[in-house]
Amino acid sequence: MNACESILGLSPYQGGKPIEELARELGLSKISKLASNENPLGVSQKVQKAINDSLSNLNRYPDGNCFELKEAIAKKHGVSSSMVSLGNGSNELLELIARVFVSEHTDEVIFSQYAFVVYPLVTQALGATAVVSPANEFGHDLDAMLSLISNQTKLIFVANPNNPTGTLLSDEDVYSFLKQVPSNIPVVLDQAYFEYLNIDDQAIGWLNEFENLIISRTFSKAYGLAGLRVGYSICSAQIADYINRVREPFNVNHTAQMAAIAALGDDKYLLDSVKMNSDGYNQLVKGFDACKLNYIPSYANFIAVEFKDAMSTYNNLLKEGVIVRPVEMKNYLRISIGTPNENDHLLEALGKVL
Template identity: 65%
Template sequence: MSICPAIKSLQPYQGGKPISELQRELGLDKVVKLASNENPLPTSQKVRVAIEQAASEIGRYPDGNGFELKQAISRHLSVSADGITLGNGSNDLLELVARAYVCDACDEVIFSQYAFVVYPLVTQALGAKAVVTPAKDFGHDLEAMLSAITNNSKLIFIANPNNPTGTLLSDDAVYAFLSKVPNTVTVVLDQAYIEYLDADDNAIGWLQEFDNLIITRTFSKAYGLAGLRVGYSICSAKIADYLNRIRQPFNVNHIAQSAAIAVLADKEFIAQSVSKNKQGLMQLAKGFDALGLSYIPSSANFIAIKVSDAMAIYQQLLAQGFIVRPVEMPNYVRISVGTKNENTAFLDTLKSLI
């Protein structure tokens, strides 16, 4: 059997351990998951109603073009629907973009050290060359990324805010970077956590100036639809056309489309998500300060903390019913923001362990 060598050596993406799995393994009644940067709030009531109404139609295929959802996103962001591509989560879009631009082993994909793990995965899966630039203060070094560009460079991935570090590049810095990137190189600005910034959405305006820019976003984080897997990209109509040519038919199911439309209209829910997350970040940071633990200040819905032995702490927390996430940084674990009570229980348990 002939399998592509790049696939043979590929290590599959490992998501956060499911709650049910830990309960089965250790026989625990109560488990708190703080591993996957999910929204800890109850699902939007408008989403629940939309799902109920949509459930009667699950025997039929969804709208393969996602017309209504695209129109809702278009109105929400004041962008043309022609430049929107829907995906089964934003991960789907990241892979679609890579497939569209990476053609052979000579092609280069640039991304930062300590960036989203999907970037190296899709690069290796396509047999392309990964160019990893050293991190700067746990975030992207944009000058280093510019210096890494060659005639073989096809894609640059930038996560802002960054996962797993939570670092944030200023709009001025990203704009200056885009101005210096050759038009032959496509830049993917991954903004999965953009809603938590509660700031002006300047990146959307850049699409009018940079036709080599693709922005990806998701409904899995602040909007609380992680279990339904729906994301989208915004770019020029020309690029969107190419992405839609290779997109799987019906890649976003009917329930997910209906839920996404509903949650976009629920301004109260998103405002509460942002507010509660800010409070949770402050609560965790204050707790880590009290424990004498260093951490990376975060602009997302998680914090990475430094411990003496990350895997040992991870395993000890699992035994106590708390799921966190070891990351590709020496002696760091990533903690997602939970509810106030979950954060308190976690901090109390962490104190007992260290």
């Protein structure tokens, strides 16, 4: 039995190596996982209470329309709840959006070199054509992306901040880009790491002007809910309706919905997350500078660091109990920002490995 050709050429998405797997392989007791851009602060007390309170209803199906969570997100951003779509992490939403707009092998999807690995995965899975714009100093070259638009372009992905490079486009540049994209071509502005910027939210206001704009965000990063998988998008009510037509029923479980509502209302936890990330960034770059390592200045909760032999460094760090992430960038490893102790563990291990 043969799968379709587009699927045969796919490599499954590989997450960061789990702590339990490394413990089994090497018998280590001290392990720091800095591979998956998770929030090292842990789960907030408000979220823990919401999770515990939700357990008594686990025998029931969740609210398939996520009414309360949509209302909370809409209130947070000052939009109509009809503009909000929910997913099993923002990854699912990226796939759903692609399914809405991409259907033929001649359809083209534009994204940047060194952008989020899910973009080429969903494009290839649908049998569409990936049009990859060369990066500009590891970040998006928006002018180059505009030049690649054709009659076959059905979707454009822009990650800001970008993963795995951590680079950031200015609001002015993104707005100018949106002004120049034909209004019939949807643009996904993937803002999974937006909360770490700790700045005013400009993009939500652009939805009033650009009906082709789709903003995606997640609770997996700054809100600390990676294990529960909740993501959301905000866009025109029409596009949100299309997304709702192709999603699986009950795609966000009840506990995840309740936890996300609590997380949205916990401003102190979010501020603490941003501060821990900022302090950790300063701690790591000071250590990288001392080691004379090159790295890409980052606006997210990770740093892409250059090594003479990235895979050798990766494997040697594993032996020291530190898990980082190889990426599709020659001689770079992506290192998540952890707790002060985890960051110290990494820097000590690098001292030995280098």
